[in-house]
Amino acid sequence: MIYPQQNRLKHWVLDTYVRWSVKRNFHHLKVDKVEVSPDKSVLLIANHFSYWDGMILYYLNQQITGKKFHAMILEETAIKEPMLKYAGGFSVKKNSRDILESLRFAVELLNDPQNMVLIFPQGKLYSNFIGEVTFEPGVSKIMQQAEGKFQLMLAAIFAENFEHKKQVVNVYISNDEQPGSTDATAVQKRYQQHYDRARAQQTKIVL
Amino acid sequence: MIPQRRVPIIQDMFQRYVTYRLRRTFNVMEFNKIDIKPNHSILLLPNHFSWWDGFLAFWLEGKFFDRNFYIMMQEDHLQKRMFFNLTGGFSINPQSKEMITSLNYASNLLSDPTNLVTIFPQGALISNHAEQITVQPGIGHVIKKIKGDCQIVYYTVLVEYFESLKPSLYFHLLDCGTNHGFNFERMKEQINTHHRTVLQNQINVAH
Numbered sequence: 001m002i003y004p005q006q007n008r009l010k011h012w013v014l015d016t017y018v019r020w021s022v023k024r025n026f027h028h029l030k031v032d033k034v035e036v037s038p039d040k041s042v043l044l045i046a047n048h049f050s051y052w053d054g055m056i057l058y059y060l061n062q063q064i065t066g067k068k069f070h071a072m073i074l075e076e077t078a079i080k081e082p083m084l085k086y087a088g089g090f091s092v093k094k095n096s097r098d099i100l101e102s103l104r105f106a107v108e109l110l111n112d113p114q115n116m117v118l119i120f121p122q123g124k125l126y127s128n129f130i131g132e133v134t135f136e137p138g139v140s141k142i143m144q145q146a147e148g149k150f151q152l153m154l155a156a157i158f159a160e161n162f163e164h165k166k167q168v169v170n171v172y173i174s175n176d177e178q179p180g181s182t183d184a185t186a187v188q189k190r191y192q193q194h195y196d197r198a199r200a201q202q203t204k205i206v207l
Numbered sequence: 208m209i210p211q212r213r214v215p216i217i218q219d220m221f222q223r224y225v226t227y228r229l230r231r232t233f234n235v236m237e238f239n240k241i242d243i244k245p246n247h248s249i250l251l252l253p254n255h256f257s258w259w260d261g262f263l264a265f266w267l268e269g270k271f272f273d274r275n276f277y278i279m280m281q282e283d284h285l286q287k288r289m290f291f292n293l294t295g296g297f298s299i300n301p302q303s304k305e306m307i308t309s310l311n312y313a314s315n316l317l318s319d320p321t322n323l324v325t326i327f328p329q330g331a332l333i334s335n336h337a338e339q340i341t342v343q344p345g346i347g348h349v350i351k352k353i354k355g356d357c358q359i360v361y362y363t364v365l366v367e368y369f370e371s372l373k374p375s376l377y378f379h380l381l382d383c384g385t386n387h388g389f390n391f392e393r394m395k396e397q398i399n400t401h402h403r404t405v406l407q408n409q410i411n412v413a414h
Contacts, residue, residue, distance in 0.1 A: 025372070050368030125369050129336065129409040159374075160335050161257030161366070167374065199336060207332035 001101050002078045002091040004070060010086040018087070022059045025052075027164040031060050031171040037151055041110045041117070042067055045139060045191060046155035048120035049128040053157055056169055057118055058087060064153075064173060067116040070109050072102065074124075092138070094123065103142055110146040117150075121191075128158065133188070133195050140184035152176035154191050156198035163207055172198035208309045209285055209298040211277055211316075218276065218294045222269045225262045232259075234371040238267065238362070238378035247358040247385065248317045248324070249274055250350065252342075254363050254402070255327035256335040263364060264325040265294075267378065272360075274323035277316050279309065299345075301330065310345050314352035317386075328361075328398075335366060340402050347391035359383040361398050363405050369414035377412065379405040 022029070036042065042065045046053060054071055061069045070088040075098075078084055078091035092102040109115045123136040143152070156172045174194050181187075229236065243249070249272055253264050261278055268276045275295070282300040285291060299309035316322050326349065328342040340363075350359065362380045369375065381401040383394050 021372075051370060051372060052368060125414065127365075127367055127409045127412060129365060129367075129406050131407070158336065159366075159368070161259060162334075163258055163332055165258050167366075203334045203337045205334045 001093070001098050001105070002075065002085055002089075003105070004088045004090050005085045007086050010083060014083050014087045018055050018058055022052075022055055025166060026056075026159075027166040027168050029056065029060060029169040029171065031063060032173045034064065034153060034173050034175050036065050036067075039113050041113050041115045041146075041150045042153055043110060043143070043146075043150045044116060044118045044153045044155055045121050046118065046157055047128075047130075047133055047195065048122045048125055049157070050125065050159075052159070052169075053120065054118065056157065056171065057155070060171060061116065065116045068114050069118070070106075070115055071118040072106060072120070094136075099138065103138055103145070106142045107145045110142070110150040113149075121188075131199075133192060135184065135188045135191070137184060140182055140187055143182040143187065147182060152187075154194040156195045158198070158202045160202075162205070170198075170202060172201065208300065208305050208312065209282065209292060209296075210312065211295050211297040212292050213275070213277070213295045214293045215275075221294050222265060222276075225265055226269065229259075229262065229266055232373065233376050234373040235375035236266075236378070237376070238271065239380050240271070241360065241380045241382045243272065244356070244358045244385065246320045247356040248320045248322045248353075250317055250353075250357055250359045250386075251323055251325040252328045252346065252359065252361040252383075252398070253325065254335075254340060255329045255332055256337075256364070257332070257366075260327065260364070261291075261325070263376065263378075267362075268323050268325075272323050275321055276323055276325070277313075278325040279313060279327070301345075306345070307348075310348050311352055313349045314354075317349070317357045318354045320356060335364075338403060338406060340398050342391075342395045342398060344391070346394075347389075350386050350389050350391075353386045357386040359385065359389075359394065361401065363402050365405070365409055367409070367412070367414075377409070 072092050073089045075091040075093040109117050121135040121139040159167045159169045277295040280296045282298040285298045316324050330343045365377045366374050
């Protein structure tokens with residue numbers, strides 16, 4: 001498993017690159033404001049349709065939570081992009097014993113209220129047009145083990161052009177109302193409700 | 208209304224430039240091939256969700272349809288960009304009485320089998336995630352007034368990222384038949400069914 005690393009220079013390089021490229025590639029980014037509790041860490045779950053999602057949420061993290069950014073990424077990606085570990089990326093390898101260590105590490109991160117952990121529960125890239133978001137089982141295990149220590153946020157990301165040459169990103173975020181129930185299907189259902197609401201809002205946009 | 212003042216050599220050069228720009232901006236541009244009827248003009252009805260749509264239709268015409276390209280634009284938009292007048296743009300003003308003149312003008316162009324006219328059936332910019340495609344009644348008027356043979360083609364474009372940092376375009380073409388035995392309600396139904404199927408099938412797109 002690959003752990004996040006501290007290196008101020010490499011972190012600066014990556015940080016600068018991500019900020020530059022997000023600004024350059026998108027017309028603007030819009031994000032909802034949510035309440036963040038100072039004595040709890042944040043677990044952010046989002047839909048995954050491109051390599052941009054992670055970068056977009058990294059870019060917006062200061063605005064959304066203001067906490068230290070961590071993200072669970074696939075081991076293949078972490079090996080291919082070795083810089084990601086300097087911005088809080090830690091790896092997970094599907095179908096291996098290593099996965100337990102990754103989940104344990106995520107729980108450990110969530111125990112510190114200074115941290116935020118981003119997880120894409122879909123586990124791989126799907127289309128931005130899907131109607132239903134399916135979850136891999138790991139997320140609910142993390143939630144069970146770190147129960148009470150974190151605040152759960154649900155994010156739905158949509159990217160579209162509208163009247164602009166570059167795409168506009170809308171990130172719909174809401175706090176989960178019942179962080180108490182960590183049952184896998186219940187969480188997925190609550191995420192789905194949020195996603196449907198966000199999608200309905202997105203499709204209403206007419207120019 | 209502003210009639211078109213198409214100059215073939217300018218249009219041809221502009222098409223090369225548009226193709227170059229699209230190649231640079233997008234990663235993959237895929238479309239499914241449908242049967243094009245010989246000696247039929249083509250009425251092209253794309254979904255309207257972005258700044259790029261006109262250029263996409265223009266690119267597709269050069270790539271696949273091989274007809275003289277004309278496009279219906281909003282009058283105030285065309286007035287600001289009169290260059291498009293030379294590449295086949297003519298205007299419509301939905302708020303004025305001259306609207307009928309524009310529609311008849313489109314029918315006239317379609318009476319020549321070497322022509323292709325692009326009209327955005329939604330009449331406004333609408334989110335790419337929308338599940339419903341509204342078809343303005345003017346389209347029916349245009350089709351009924353055509354003298355000669357005309358094939359009607361609808362397409363939905365969906366923008367996706369997947370593993371690339373550049374967006375990819377997926378065109379889904381639908382043959383809506385010809386102007387003979389045309390039924391407006393049936394075409395509306397056809398278009399919407401096609402659009403919904405496309406959205407659902409997007410989950411299975413290979414990437």
